[in-house]
Amino acid sequence: xxxxxxxxxxxxxxxxxxxxxxxxxxxxxxxxxxxxxxxxxxxxxxxxxxxxxxxxxxxxxxxxxxxxxxxxxxxxxxxxxxxxxxxxxxxxxxxxxxxxxxxxxxxxxxxxxxxxxxxxxxxxxxxxxxxxxxxxxxxxxx
Amino acid sequence: xxxxxxxxxxxxxxxxxxxxxxxxxxxxxxxxxxxxxxxxxxxxxxxxxxxxxxxxxxxxxxxxxxxxxxxxxxxxxxxxxxxxxxxxxxxxxxxxxxxxxxxxxxxxxxxxxxxxxxxxxxxxxxxxxxxxxxxxxxxxxxxxxxxxxxxxxxxxxxxxxxxxxxxxxxxxxxxxxxxxxxxxxxxxxxxxxxxxxxxxxxxxxxxxxxxxxxxxxxxxxxxxxxxxxxxxxxxxxxxxx
Numbered sequence: 003x004x005x006x007x008x009x010x011x012x013x014x015x016x017x018x019x020x021x022x023x024x025x026x027x028x029x030x031x032x033x034x035x036x037x038x039x040x041x042x043x044x045x046x047x048x049x050x051x052x053x054x055x056x057x058x059x060x061x062x063x064x065x066x067x068x069x070x071x072x073x074x075x076x077x078x079x080x081x082x083x084x085x086x087x088x089x090x091x092x093x094x095x096x097x098x099x100x101x102x103x104x105x106x107x108x109x110x111x112x113x114x115x116x117x118x119x120x121x122x123x124x125x126x127x128x129x130x131x132x133x134x135x136x137x138x139x140x141x142x143x144x
Numbered sequence: 145x146x147x148x149x150x151x152x153x154x155x156x157x158x159x160x161x162x163x164x165x166x167x168x169x170x171x172x173x174x175x176x177x178x179x180x181x182x183x184x185x186x187x188x189x190x191x192x193x194x195x196x197x198x199x200x201x202x203x204x205x206x207x208x209x210x211x212x213x214x215x216x217x218x219x220x221x222x223x224x225x226x227x228x229x230x231x232x233x234x235x236x237x238x239x240x241x242x243x244x245x246x247x248x249x250x251x252x253x254x255x256x257x258x259x260x261x262x263x264x265x266x267x268x269x270x271x272x273x274x275x276x277x278x279x280x281x282x283x284x285x286x287x288x289x290x291x292x293x294x295x296x297x298x299x300x301x302x303x304x305x306x307x308x309x310x311x312x313x314x315x316x317x318x319x320x321x322x323x324x325x326x327x328x329x330x331x332x333x334x335x336x337x338x339x340x341x342x343x344x345x346x347x348x349x350x351x352x353x354x355x356x357x358x359x360x361x362x363x364x365x366x367x368x369x370x371x372x373x374x375x376x377x378x379x380x381x382x383x384x385x
Contacts, residue, residue, distance in 0.1 A: 095316075098204065098206070099206050099210045099213075102202050102203060102204045102206045102210065102214075103202065103206075103210065103213065103214040103217050105202075105203050106180070106200040106201055106202045106203065106214055107200065107214065107217060107218060107221065109200070109201060110200055110218070
């Protein structure tokens with residue numbers, strides 16, 4: 003691996019590292035999900051700056067070109083990151099779904115309560131149904 | 145008299161919803177109904193409000209599976225002993241519901257499917273769809289040994305145990321064949337009753353030709369997964385008091 007390529011990879015990795023670090027600092031990315039990116043950057047940097055280590059690893063795994071070792075490692079990491087995202091996504095999906103359903107059911111309960119209160123002659127001033135709909139309202143005829 | 149509920153998932157069904165609800169009020173008098181409006185873009189919500197229909201409004205579009213599950217959650221919370229899903233597009237003939245409920249209340253089966261293919265009357269759907277349906281009949285038979293003539297029928301009535309189960313676990317989309325396998329796996333029995341279905345009157349079908357491949361693949365794998373018992377590994381949500 004040429005010295006030039008080593009420098010390029012080191013700079014790119016460092017930039018990515020600090021970019022994500024800054025995103026975490028400004029709370030754009032949750033640290034929990036950034037950790038795996040940091041790990042990837044650090045491993046890439048170590049491999050890049052210690053060519054001997056990489057050559058040995060490449061030799062051990064039967065990879066002919068040391069640079070391919072780097073690619074393989076990077077790709078493996080990306081797969082792990084993607085997998086973790088799939089897990090998170092699935093979980094989030096389930097949670098959002100249940101929240102949505104609970105909100106709908108709560109609104110229904112409120113509606114029933116309001117009706118009962120109105121029957122008892124108690125007025126409640128709170129916009130529950132309809133007014134929460136942000137879409138433009140058209141006049142409809144039934 | 146048992147408490148019976150009809151769940152009507154509605155996404156952009158403004159053109160159908162009134163007909164559907166009035167049909168229920170007229171022809172399925174022993175049933176309560178709840179519309180689950182999945183954040184429709186059209187006037188579904190406002191029509192329901194104006195007409196004073198019993199309606200749940202999901203604040204975020206969550207898909208047909210989540211909408212129907214909200215209905216089952218409603219059925220569970222309000223103590224219904226029998227629930228059925230009816231499509232908001234007027235495809236399903238509600239005059240069969242009493243018969244289905246009677247069959248369910250005999251207690252021999254925990255799910256009653258309204259099947260188009262026992263007496264082969266009414267709208268039989270296209271040849272391609274029938275081929276797909278035959279595949280699922282065969283696939284479910286292979287997986288569970290049960291013969292279900294119309295595994296993709298949306299008319300499925302369930303009792304309290306299954307309501308409770310569906311409130312916890314319900315597939316995201318295209319649930320029919322998969323839930324049949326799941327219920328059989330859990331030791332519930334499924335019965336079928338001949339029904340007639342109509343062609344839908346307005347709105348789009350949820351399965352366009354382009355989605356057919358996704359549908360077949362997803363549902364085939366889902367049935368297999370259900371047979372392998374992956375439901376076991378799910379963690380149920382904590383019930384809110």
